[in-house]
Amino acid sequence: MEVNVDKNGVYVTVDLQATGINWENDSIGSYEFWGYTYYDYQSDYAVVKDFTWDKEKYTDEENKAIDAYIDENFVELSDKYCENLEEPDNG
DSSP states (O other): OEEEEEETTEEEEEEOEEESOEEEOOOOEEEEETTEEEEEOOOOEEEOOEEEOOGGGSOHHHHHHHHHHHHHTHHHHHHHHHTTOOOOOOO
């Protein structure tokens, strides 16, 4: 995912790669309520653990700015990265 970083006087375009992508689901599954059995269906979603990039392409100052940008915008970057992912077929 290509991102334009503008942080601490540094402007650079960087190609970020997500690492540690896990698929999760908050469904409680089958449950009973007043004698009736129901099933709670929820959509699966991806969760990104971290982002990485080719640090050798950038100076130390640029790498610090990129790291700070990721820290400040992690949720937005993670959502953007995951919005077009398709869950792998495990069956």
